[in-house]
Every structure is written in C-alpha cells, then in structure tokens.
Amino acid sequence: MRVVFAGTPAAAVPSLQRLAASAHEVALVVTRPDAPLGRKRVLTPSPVAHAAAELGLPVHKTARLDDDATAAVMATRPDLGVIVAYGGLVREPLLSGPGHGWVNLHFSLLPRWRGAAPVQHTIIAGDTVTGAGVFQLTTGLDTGEILGELRYDIPPGATAADVLDALAHRGAYLLENVVTAIGDGTAHPRPQTGDPTSAPKLTQDDARLRWDESAEQVLARWRGTTPEPGAYTTIDGARLKVLAAAPADSDLPLAPGRFGQDGERLLVGTGTEPVVLERVQPAGKPAMAAADWWRGLRVDEPVAGS
Template structure:
C-alpha cells in the first residue's frame, strides 16, 4: 500500500520509522518548512524531515496544504495518508485524494482533548489516564470515526514531554496496525462518543504560575507546560523560568508566593500548602539548582514571587 506520511515534530518520527519497518511503501513525507532554531536562529529541518532524508524519502515542505501541495499529492497518488502532528489543516480537496483517506494518530482518548495540545491539557486538567487513537481525518476538528485505541496511565511525576515520548512509541505501533488492517480490508471504525473537550495550542501565558491557586493545580500546570512553553513566574518584574514544582503538603504556613529555604530545598507558598521548586532560570542566566539560586539572594526570607 502506497503511503503518504505527514508529520513534523520528534513525536512523529517513531510512526514514520514504524511504517517503514513494517514494509509499507512510503512514497513521500509531508512536513512543515525548515524553521530558525536557537539563539543564532539557524534554519533547521523538522525532525521528520531529517529522518525522511536519512531514509531516502521524498520530502514535501509546506506550511499549509495549498494548491501546489495538493497537486503534488495527487501526482504521488497514495492509497492512504498517515498523519501525526503535522501542524496544519488538511482541506477537503486533499482529504479526497487517497482512496483510503487520511488516518490520524492523535494523542488523547477522543472525543476528549480535541486540538493541538491534548497531552498538555490532559495533564493540566489532572487526568489519571490518557492514551492515543487512530481515526479517519475529516474537515471537522478531530471529529472522525475511530479505528483503534490505546490507554496510558499518567504517572505522578510525568511532564508533557515524558508522556508524549511514551505515547509516540506505543502510538506508532497502533498506527502501523491500523494501516495493516486497512490494507487487509479488515479495518472497522466507530463514531466517537462521550464528552467533548478542547485542547487549543498552549501560549506563553499558559505557563504562568498563579501562586494563589492550590498546590496541586500548580504541580499539574508546571508538568503540563514542560518542556514547552515552560512554567514561569515573575520576581521584581522579570520573568523567571521554572521546572515542575513538587508538592510539600506538610508545610502550610507560607502565604502565596512567599519563599523559604529549607536546607537545599526552596519552598514557595500557594493557595493551599507549599510546593518545592525544581531547577530555576532567572532572567539572562542559565538554569540552576534552587539552592544555587537562593545563595545569590540578598534576603531570601523577603522574596515573594508575583
């Protein structure tokens, strides 16, 4: 079966590898254009583009599936298109080209968390279980019928990056199995059912920690926005980046945002009990341990995060 693969970030690479390993004829790879990365803003291929070139596959770089891109897909004439976090809308004109349609690997248990940031929003919301599905792509936002499902327990220390890493591997197997079933004429899909929730793309503001919130909410948010866009707070009007905070329920005498040094730990008050800081990155400096950061404070007992 001739497969067009569409994807961009690192979490899509295991799926591409799985399809190639399974023996599918991956005729081309659609991905977002090269983007500037790092402080020097060096133009860099997407992880999927880099892997596709290593595999000797044709790479179609497109910020959106426009008329020239649709024309190229039509020339390639894939039997099916597999899509994993491509990062753009696929219009109806492109959806109609493969005879088996487009099969999307999505990292949530649809219809929960439809949208661009399902794992991140799931962690912020405090879900105990998440997963991934393969479904037939439609013009609606993640609304198509589901082929296959897998579940994944959320661990207490999971960040969005941790959870996505695991789901990208197990999801790659699910995607390969789904395409194999389609190829064999044995695939069956079911309409989505259950409560719908939305997972819009995270913004920088989503990473801001409001110390008036309960500690558990801050823990969940800080894990959900790691590694991107990252958790942060402000001190003296400057943004301070934070790694995920840990719960310290035995400490409940700090007011929201108030700091206390406890040995090598730095505690912060919240709307409930305290949390313990992970590594911290002050404005203009590198990420450092909380103990090293606290040693540079003139009067740490007077510091209050805003």
C-alpha cells in the same frame, strides 16, 4: 499500501519509522519548512524531515497543504494519507484524494482534548489516564470515527514531554496496525462518544504558575507546560523559568507565593501546602539550582507572581 506521511515534530518520528519498516510503502513525506533554531537562528530541518532523509524517503516541505502540496501528494497515487502532528489542516480536494482518505494519530482519548495540545491540557487538568487514537480525518476538528485506540496511565510526576514520548512510541505501533487493517479491509470504525473538550495551542499565560491554586494544581500546570512553552513565575516583574519542581511534603506555613527554606530546599507557598523549587532559570542567565538562585537574590521579601 502506498502511504503519504505528513508530520513535523519529534513526536511524529516513531510513526514514520514504523511505517517505513513495515510492509507498506511510504511514497512521500510532507513536513513543514526548515525553521530557525537556537541563538544563532540557524535554519534547521524538522525532526520528521531529518528522519526521512535518514530513511532515504522523498520529502515535500510546505507551510500549508495548498495546491502545490496537493499536486505533489496526488502525483504519488497514494492509497492512504497519514498525518501525525503536521501542524496544518488537510482540506478538500486533498482530503478525499487518497483512495482511503486520511487517518490521524492523535494523542488523547477522543473526544476528550480535541486540538493542537492534547497532552499538555490532559496533564494541566489533572487527568490520570490518557491514550492515543487513530481516527478517520474529516473536515471537523478531530471529529472523525475512531479506527483504533490505546489507553495509558500517566505516571506520577510525568511531564508533558514524558507522556508525549511514551504515546508517540506506543501510538506508532497502533498506527501501523490500523493502516494494515485498512489495507486488509478489516478496520472497524466507530463514532466518538462522550463530551468533547478543547485543547488549543498553549499560550504564555497558560504557562504562568498560579500560586493561589492548590499544590496539586500548581504542579500539574508545571508538568503540563514543561518543556513547552515553559512554566514560569515573576519576581518583582522579572520572569523566572521553573525548570524543575516537586511536592514538598512539608508543613512549613507559607502564604501563596511566599518563599521559605526547609534545610537546603527552597519552598514556595500555594493555596494548600508548599511546593519545592528545584531548578530555575532567571531571565538572561543560565539554569541553576533554585537554592543557589535564592541565595543570590537581591530583592527584599520577594513574592512569586509579583
């Protein structure tokens, strides 16, 4: 089949590479425009745009799937549209333009975690099993019929980046199989079942660690917001990024947000047992070992979250 692929971040790249290596033809790649990155704010192509260039595929860059994007897509006479984390909505008439419509690779077990940040919300909520699914795109938010699905056991300690990378690669094979089944006429769509939950884009407040929660919840929030938007706490009003944290396995009595040392380890109290801060980044400074940051701190009786 002739396929149009829409995607933007690194998580979409394995799917593009898989389809480009398959028997299907990727007629056009749609991605968001170059964005300023780094301290110098250098305009940089999206990971999907970079991968498409390496594959020699035509690219259409657009911030939204408007009339111009619709014209560019439909000029390729596609059999199917495929979207993986593009970052924008597909509306009519583009939605029904390709012969088989559009399918979406989504990184959760729908209808759980419909929305822009399913992996992050999965981990923050403490789920131990997640997955990926390919569904028929409709006008509703992630509501279409499921065409294929896989399950994935979340490894202990895995961050959102770890889980998303695993699902991106596993999901690429699932997507290829679904596209082939659609072309062969052997796809078997089924309605979503169960209670939906919402996974909106994370805010900075979502990334703020709440030390009165249990250690398990604190670490789940840290894992779910690492690396984006980046877990943090505050010390005397100054933001401290928490780059690495872990269970403490310590019975040192610490009130929520209070610091303590266990040998060379820096501990913080939670609503239950303490957790270990391993690596942090103070505002305006480079990343460093948490114990080194603690030794250089010039605040009397600091409290995390203050």
